[in-house]
Ligand SMILES: O=C(O)CCC(=O)C(=O)O
């Protein structure tokens with residue numbers, strides 16, 4: 001698997017790339033930021049949170065994009081394109097670019113394929129959303145299998161809170177049940193993530209009480 005990763009936090013690409021690619025990336029990242037903000041607003045409403053909390057925690061602060069390329073593999077049953085993991089963000093929008101199936105999600109201990117739908121995004125709930133919601137929303141464990149004959153292309157766009165935001169259960173959602181996750185600053189959260197093995201939701205377990 002090969003991938004290209006870019007942080008587009010101010011919704012424009014800071015890399016030196018060809019001007020037409022830059023323009024496309026700027027437009028794409030800005031559109032996806034709007035979509036992610038709208039979805040986060042709806043999810044926050046569903047948690048009956050007041051609008052102040054939504055502005056502070058549920059607005060996209062950092063955005064990054066990963067372009068994934070999975071070449072075909074004659075021994076596809078012996079390898080994985082992407083090991084099982086959950087994303088360390090609020091929500092991820094995934095585009096299965098060339099409509100080749102490969103993404104699988106885990107539910108009740110079993111893997112299920114996610115069928116590509118032309119023009120549709122897959123919305124993955126990430127670990128930060130699980131923590132903020134004190135476990136009311138669960139991040140989704142997923143992996144990618146490869147195809148024997150066809151290459152596969154996907155674009156995953158990750159959305160996280162501002163860099164200064166504290167990552168921990170929201171006070172409004174702790175009452176009654178108590179905090180199920182620790183609170184750490186965003187930087188320490190990312191350090192913990194990058195020092196963990198990509199192994200299902202094991203990283204999130206390190207944040208649990
Ligand atoms: O290729 C895909 O469909 C998903 C990729 C993914 O999970 C990721 O980049 O985090």
Ligand SMILES: [Fe+2]
Pocket residue numbers: 085086087142156
């Ligand atoms: Fe992922």
